[in-house]
Amino acid sequence: MSAxxxxxxKDLRLExxxxxxxxxxxxxxxxxLVVVVFALSQAGARGTEAAAGALWIxxxxxxxxxxxxxxxxxxxxxxxxxxxxxxxxxATLYLAKLAAALVFMAVAEIAAVIxxxxxFNLSFDSGLLRMVPILALGLLGFAALAIMLAAIAGHxxxxxxxxxxxxxxxxxxxxxxxxxxxxVLLGGAPFGAAWTxxxxxxxxxxxxxxxxxxxxxxxxxxxx
Amino acid sequence: xxxxxxxxxxxxxxxxxVAALYMAFLYVPNEATQGIVQRIFYFHVPCAWVAFAGFxxxxxxxxxxxxLGDQIWDDLGQAAAETGMVFCTLVLITGSIWAKPIWGxxxxxxxxxxxTLLLWLMYGGYLMLRAAADETPQSARVAAVLGIIAAxxxxxxxxxVRLWRTIHPAVLVTRQGxxxxxxxxxxxxxxxxxxxxxxxxxxxxxxxxxxxxxRARLNRLTLEIALAEAGD
Amino acid sequence: xxxxxxxxxxxxxxxxxVIFAYVMFIWRRQRRLEQEVAALERRLAELTGQSSKTxxxx
Numbered sequence: 239m240s241a242x243x244x245x246x247x248k249d250l251r252l253e254x255x256x257x258x259x260x261x262x263x264x265x266x267x268x269x270x271l272v273v274v275v276f277a278l279s280q281a282g283a284r285g286t287e288a289a290a291g292a293l294w295i296x297x298x299x300x301x302x303x304x305x306x307x308x309x310x311x312x313x314x315x316x317x318x319x320x321x322x323x324x325x326x327x328x329a330t331l332y333l334a335k336l337a338a339a340l341v342f343m344a345v346a347e348i349a350a351v352i353x354x355x356x357x358f359n360l361s362f363d364s365g366l367l368r369m370v371p372i373l374a375l376g377l378l379g380f381a382a383l384a385i386m387l388a389a390i391a392g393h394x395x396x397x398x399x400x401x402x403x404x405x406x407x408x409x410x411x412x413x414x415x416x417x418x419x420x421x422v423l424l425g426g427a428p429f430g431a432a433w434t435x436x437x438x439x440x441x442x443x444x445x446x447x448x449x450x451x452x453x454x455x456x457x458x459x460x461x462x
Numbered sequence: 463x464x465x466x467x468x469x470x471x472x473x474x475x476x477x478x479x480v481a482a483l484y485m486a487f488l489y490v491p492n493e494a495t496q497g498i499v500q501r502i503f504y505f506h507v508p509c510a511w512v513a514f515a516g517f518x519x520x521x522x523x524x525x526x527x528x529x530l531g532d533q534i535w536d537d538l539g540q541a542a543a544e545t546g547m548v549f550c551t552l553v554l555i556t557g558s559i560w561a562k563p564i565w566g567x568x569x570x571x572x573x574x575x576x577x578t579l580l581l582w583l584m585y586g587g588y589l590m591l592r593a594a595a596d597e598t599p600q601s602a603r604v605a606a607v608l609g610i611i612a613a614x615x616x617x618x619x620x621x622x623v624r625l626w627r628t629i630h631p632a633v634l635v636t637r638q639g640x641x642x643x644x645x646x647x648x649x650x651x652x653x654x655x656x657x658x659x660x661x662x663x664x665x666x667x668x669x670x671x672x673x674x675x676x677r678a679r680l681n682r683l684t685l686e687i688a689l690a691e692a693g694d
Numbered sequence: 695x696x697x698x699x700x701x702x703x704x705x706x707x708x709x710x711x712v713i714f715a716y717v718m719f720i721w722r723r724q725r726r727l728e729q730e731v732a733a734l735e736r737r738l739a740e741l742t743g744q745s746s747k748t749x750x751x752x
Contacts, residue, residue, distance in 0.1 A: 386611065393604045394594035403590060404608065407583035408615045411622035418626065438622045445614050453610065456528055456603045483706075499698040502705045509709070548716050552709055559705045563698045662713070669720045676727040683734040690741040 241326040245334035252311075253342060259307040263300040263346035270296040271353050289358035290420035294413055296350045297376060301343050302405060305384030306391075306398050308339045313392065328455035332385065336450070339381045347373055360424065368423045372432065375439040376416040380409060382446040389457040412442040468668055475665045478658035485651040493648070499563050504651050506556040508659030509549045510578065514616075516546020516663065517581060520588065521613030524606030536602040537674035539609055540592055545667045547585040549659075553578050573620075573627040580619050584612040597681065 253259060274292035312318040321331060351373070355362055384405050391400035419435035486504040493500035519542035527535035557575055558568050569575070588608055595601035 383611070386607075390591065390604045390608055393601055394591060395596075396590075396594045400587075400591060400594060403583075404587040407580050407587060408612060410580055411615065411618040414622045414626045434625060438618065438625070441621075442618055445618065446611075449611055449614055453528075453607045456607050497698060499701050501702055505706065505709055545716075548712060552712055555708055555712075556705045559701050559708075563701050666713075666716060666720070669717070669724075673720055673724045673727060676724060676731060680727055680731050680734065683731060683738060687734060687738050687741060690738060 241324075242330050242334045242337075245321070245326070245331065246337050249308075249334070249338035250341065253338075259304060259311070260342045260345050262307070263303050263342060264349045266303055267296040267300045267346050267350040268353060270299055271350060271357055275357050285358070286360070286424035287421045289354050289360060290417050290424055292358070293350055293354045293420060294376070294417045297343075297347060297373070297380065297416075298406070298409065298413065300346045300350070301377065301380045301384060302401055304339050304343045304346070305381060305388040305405075306401060307342075308335045308385055309388050309392060310398070322458065328458050329451050331458065332450055332454035335385050336381055336447070339385060340377060343377050343381060344374075347377060365424050365426060368429050369420055372416060372419045372423065372436065372439065375436065375443055376412060379412045379439060379443040379446055380405075382443065382450050383408060386446070386450045386454065386457065389454070393457075412439055415439045415442070468665070468672070471661065471665045471668065475658065475661040478654065478661050482651070482655040482658040485647075485654055490647050490651040491645055496564055499560060502556055502560045504655045505659070506553065506560060507652065508655045509552045509556065510574075511656060512659050512663040513546050513550040513553050513578070513581065515660075516542045516549065516667075517585070517613060517616065519667075520546065520609040524609035527606040528603060528610075531599070533602075533678055534675070536606065537671055537678065539606060541667050541670040541674055543585055543588050543592070543609070545663060545670055547582070547589060548666070549663065550578065550582045550585055554582060571627065573624045576623045576627070577619055580623070581616070584615070588612060 271292050274288070274295060278288055278292075309318070312321060351366065351369075354360065355366070384401065387404045387408075388398075388401055391398060391404065394400045415435040415438035419432035419439070422432045422435070423429065482504070486501050490501070490504070492498060493503075520539050523535045523539035523542060526532075527539065554575075557578070561570060561575075562568050588605065591608055592601075592605050595604065
């Protein structure tokens with residue numbers, strides 16, 4: 239597990255120095271929330287359902303940036319070749335990248351939640367705290383899937399353009415579950431009311447973390 | 463792939479298809495509430511069956527490719543995805559045409575329609591990846607992984623979309639279930655149509671696979687010529 | 695009950711049109727690939743014939 243820690247520490251230290259990915263993700267989350275408010279306010283759509291929807295759109299698209307950067311930064315500066323030569327198995331590399339991406343996505347998500355409360359006139363109450371596990375599950379599922387798909391997209395001529403087209407349809411079940419659970423909890427219901435949806439999120443997370451762990455070696459094999 | 467076998471399968475497919483058409487138009491009685499439009503059902507459901515089967519085949523071919531590394535599994539994955547995409551498109555189109563007179567709308571976020579749409583989008587992503595990647599063993603492995611990842615999603619999609627629709631207020635209470643196969647002739651017609659579409663799918667799949675095998679041969683020849691020219 | 699015949703007709707027509715288009719797509723691609731294979735095989739035969747000739751001449 240020391241290789242895992244080394245890669246994770248390297249990624250976090252790089253990000254602390256430049257902050258590039260996280261700033262981009264936070265900025266994108268803010269923009270998406272603003273756009274959703276503008277797009278929906280004329281229709282009079284407000285309240286918890288719209289807020290939950292806006293929050294998950296922000297998660298989806300800022301997460302896409304995070305996953306692309308997790309491997310893209312390595313490609314740009316040529317470090318990926320070194321990483322692939324290093325005596326680290328691909329599964330460990332995957333877990334380290336997943337952990338790093340989760341940290342950055344979580345920062346962007348916290349910013350998005352605060353803005354959601356402000357923009358949609360909600361209140362900072364225990365409903366937000368009860369949403370934490372749901373957002374964590376949603377982020378883990380997305381990161382597990384998207385890091386895998388970002389590695390896959392790297393093999394195409396279209397590059398990063400491919401990622402949304404691969405990631406969005408596959409993520410839809412988790413998105414449905416996440417939006418529904420968030421709307422239920424923001425509406426003041428107890429945690430148990432969202433249990434059906436939480437089970438779907440857990441299933442999604444388990445499937446894609448395990449699949450990524452087992453299959454990552456095939457998408458990162460010889461290529462630099 | 464033997465030419466005689468392909469021709470035989472083609473003939474069997476044609477015969478089954480004629481039988482299915484005869485049964486769907488002339489043999490089977492009208493369904494009581496939906497009337498004549500319900501006859502779309504006999505070709506719509508078999509299309510859905512082969513579209514889902516094609517999706518499973520893409521994943522199986524992907525797993526076999528990762529395991530055995532033989533080019534034929536990669537070609538099978540591509541052939542199954544393209545053929546499956548054709549039938550998935552047909553499911554959406556015929557479903558839409560059926561929905562209009564029965565439900566009054568071309569599209570509704572019904573659980574089955576939504577699931578099929580997501581399947582279609584995943585097929586699209588897979589084929590786009592294949593179109594945008596070079597023909598290398600590495601790209602083939604990546605496509606194989608995507609095929610597996612997408613297939614793993616299908617059960618989760620089915621469960622979540624069903625819950626999404628049932629917890630939502632039912633927009634369309636007029637839904638007849640569409641499956642009131644109260645007459646044994648309806649069941650017989652559906653079974654014959656299922657057989658016809660299974661044969662059609664297999665035939666198209668093998669035809670498409672044959673072109674991909676020819677392409678693989680072409681690539682080998684190109685390589686041999688390059689080597690021969692370099693040797694000069 | 696016949697008022698919706700148009701929908702039924704459209705559905706079945708589209709099914710067969712799409713399948714026919716797919717068969718045509720496969721068939722044309724197959725023919726083109728086979729032509730290319732034949733051309734390359736001729737070229738390869740020429741090349742191997744030539745190289746053996748040049749080798750024997752030198």
